[in-house]
Amino acid sequence: MSIDEGTEKLIKVIALKNAIEHGGKAQLDAVISKLMGSRPELRAKIKQIVADMSALVREVNSMTLEAQRALMADLAPEQGSKEKEKEKERHDASQPHLPPLEGAVGGQVVTRFPPEPNGYPHIGHAKAAIIDEEYARMYSGRLVLRFDDTNPLKERAEYYDAIREGLEWLGVKPDLEKNTSDDISLLHSYGRKLIEAGGAYVCTCSTDRIHDLRGKGLPCECRSESADILERTDKIFGGSYRQNEAIIRFKGDMSDPNTAMRDPTLFRIIEGNHPLLGDKVTLWPTYDFAAPIEDSHDGVTHAMRTKEYELRNELYFAILDRLQLRKPRLLEFSRLEFDGLPVSKRKITPLVQEGILSGWDDPRLPTLAALRRRGFVPQAIRRFVLSLGLTLADTKPPFETLEAFNRKIIDPLCMRLYFVPDPVEVKVLNVTPAKAVLKNHPVLDLGSRTVGVYDSVYISGKDAEGLKAGDVLRLMELYNIRISSTADLKSGSKSDPDSSESAYSPEKHEPREQKTASAPSVIVAEYAGNEVVQSMPKVQWVAKGDEVPFKVLVPKELYVGEEYNKNSLEVIQGFAESFISTLKRGTEIQLVRFGFCSIDSSNSAILTHR
Numbered sequence: 278m279s280i281d282e283g284t285e286k287l288i289k290v291i292a293l294k295n296a297i298e299h300g301g302k303a304q305l306d307a308v309i310s311k312l313m314g315s316r317p318e319l320r321a322k323i324k325q326i327v328a329d330m331s332a333l334v335r336e337v338n339s340m341t342l343e344a345q346r347a348l349m350a351d352l353a354p355e356q357g358s359k360e361k362e363k364e365k366e367r368h369d370a371s372q373p374h375l376p377p378l379e380g381a382v383g384g385q386v387v388t389r390f391p392p393e394p395n396g397y398p399h400i401g402h403a404k405a406a407i408i409d410e411e412y413a414r415m416y417s418g419r420l421v422l423r424f425d426d427t428n429p430l431k432e433r434a435e436y437y438d439a440i441r442e443g444l445e446w447l448g449v450k451p452d453l454e455k456n457t458s459d460d461i462s463l464l465h466s467y468g469r470k471l472i473e474a475g476g477a478y479v480c481t482c483s484t485d486r487i488h489d490l491r492g493k494g495l496p497c498e499c500r501s502e503s504a505d506i507l508e509r510t511d512k513i514f515g516g517s518y519r520q521n522e523a524i525i526r527f528k529g530d531m532s533d534p535n536t537a538m539r540d541p542t543l544f545r546i547i548e549g550n551h552p553l554l555g556d557k558v559t560l561w562p563t564y565d566f567a568a569p570i571e572d573s574h575d576g577v578t579h580a581m582r583t584k585e586y587e588l589r590n591e592l593y594f595a596i597l598d599r600l601q602l603r604k605p606r607l608l609e610f611s612r613l614e615f616d617g618l619p620v621s622k623r624k625i626t627p628l629v630q631e632g633i634l635s636g637w638d639d640p641r642l643p644t645l646a647a648l649r650r651r652g653f654v655p656q657a658i659r660r661f662v663l664s665l666g667l668t669l670a671d672t673k674p675p676f677e678t679l680e681a682f683n684r685k686i687i688d689p690l691c692m693r694l695y696f697v698p699d700p701v702e703v704k705v706l707n708v709t710p711a712k713a714v715l716k717n718h719p720v721l722d723l724g725s726r727t728v729g730v731y732d733s734v735y736i737s738g739k740d741a742e743g744l745k746a747g748d749v750l751r752l753m754e755l756y757n758i759r760i761s762s763t764a765d766l767k768s769g770s771k772s773d774p775d776s777s778e779s780a781y782s783p784e785k786h787e788p789r790e791q792k793t794a795s796a797p798s799v800i801v802a803e804y805a806g807n808e809v810v811q812s813m814p815k816v817q818w819v820a821k822g823d824e825v826p827f828k829v830l831v832p833k834e835l836y837v838g839e840e841y842n843k844n845s846l847e848v849i850q851g852f853a854e855s856f857i858s859t860l861k862r863g864t865e866i867q868l869v870r871f872g873f874c875s876i877d878s879s880n881s882a883i884l885t886h887r
């Protein structure tokens with residue numbers, strides 16, 4: 278190590294604090310910036326110590342959150358208790374939103390989050406997982422993560438991982454992880470038991486006929502044919518039927534006004550390759566059959582699910598009744614979805630497959646991977662979900678509410694940088710070359726950067742518009758200028774009207790030709806002192822010579838009504854300070870007078886929100 282013990286301890290404490298605040302993972306960037314803020318003399322040595330810092334951050338990140346908290350309490354007891362207070366605050370603040378659970382006994386509550394590994398987790402999953410976890414914690418109970426994997430045609434190994442990764446990012450920590458497919462033998466034996474008890478039967482009718490009779494409320498012959506029931510049962514469990522030749526149906530009531538009770542399917546044959554079990558199993562339980570048995574078997578006391586399952590609650594309890602199994606309580610909440618940001622795979626998958634979206638983390642999507650890439654922090658999602666509580670109303674909350682939670686958290690942490698869209702050059706006469714020291718944050722000590730300014734800067738096309746000779750404005754943190762003559766801005770500085778790209782990839786797409794930068798239009802101004810005057814317009818700028826072409830992707834609604842929005846991704850081109858290209862992917866910054874952005878590549882960022 279090229280650092281002394283004291284510095285090492287300080288780095289550890291900073292890394293631990295950062296990790297605890299970010300679900301267990303510290304960001305090297307943030308740790309460096311914090312260290313430079315509190316020990317400015319280390320700036321000169323940054324190159325020598327960065328490897329050690331990186332190793333320490335890795336070490337911290339390899340620990341569990343609990344271990345991090347414990348070490349933090351050990352190294353910096355005062356910080357540790359602050360963390361505890363914060364944690365307490367988080368829970369206190371969350372409680373008013375979640376009503377008490379009926380029948381909950383402290384220490385005995387078990388909730389479960391049962392995602393199907395058939396896609397990438399989205400904001401709707403986040404809501405369910407967070408509510409399940411909050412309730413488990415509220416009553417010092419347990420949370421079970423159960424992959425509901427009983428359809429080999431839809432499930433893939435990568436989706437289990439994507440869900441795990443999403444939960445880890447959200448800071449949701451299950452006490453137990455399992456798969457419904459682990460219990461396939463158990464589910465088969467309950468299926469057989471139910472048939473033997475007269476609660477279910479094997480139906481060999483065609484799909485069309487089943488559908489037709491269900492609509493008419495009439496039973497088929499299979500229901501009453503008792504003669505070969507045992508033969509049929511042996512055949513279906515023995516694997517003698519092929520796909521679509523037979524199903525197992527619940528013996529409900531074919532004339533029940535609740536159509537969910539009209540002999541629903543409990544098992545069907547699917548000849549596919551299951552991500553965990555391969556082709557060993559072909560008789561797969563439906564969600565309707567697996568959910569109540571798994572919930573009961575896993576000791577779940579409170580099972581929460583979205584409201585669209587309401588009609589199937591009766592079936593859930595009927596199955597448990599007939600099998601004489603313990604009944605969990607069922608609770609409902611509304612689905613979470615945003616206007617214009619569909620979570621439906623029917624709407625998203627084709628766009629990903631056709632390459633219209635850059636992937637499942639395209640910033641226009643409501644997937645957790647996309648929200649993360651776009652710059653949302655997990656704490657904001659948690660606070661947002663808890664603010665919604667357990668509402669049953671199907672109103673879609675405005676996306677702006679989530680943005681407001683996020684802004685509140687990231688605003689005090691983000692470095693401020695300058696970016697000028699549609700840049701226009703301003704040549705300043707009568708000025709001596711200067712070195713501007715720009716603060717990385719107006720209030721907090723996040724360090725500063727030094728930019729050499731000779732005599733020309735770029736300002737944004739919008740700020741340049743309408744300027745006339747005699748106007749005085751302040752270049753932020755630099756000096757004031759008085760306009761001598763304006764350029765013909767009409768010809769060069771207008772933004773490209775065709776600036777929306779339907780698909781992009783930050784790696785492949787080079788920034789477009791900077792028409793404006795090479796435009797001959799130059800505004801001429803003269804130095805007008807350095808006094809800060811409240812009423813003077815203040816604009817951000819980029820020094821000529823320090824500029825890098827930079828683009829910001831602005832995600833918009835993906836769908837307008839039922840139509841894919843061709844203008845769902847606006848690309849804004851401009852110049853940024855060269856410093857921006859040193860920032861790592863995923864760094865959250867605020868582009869002054871523009872918005873909060875997440876760095877996506879060395880020459881692009883994604884607008885998180887204004």
Ligand SMILES: [Zn+2]
Nearest residue numbers: 480482497499
């Ligand atoms: Zn039948």
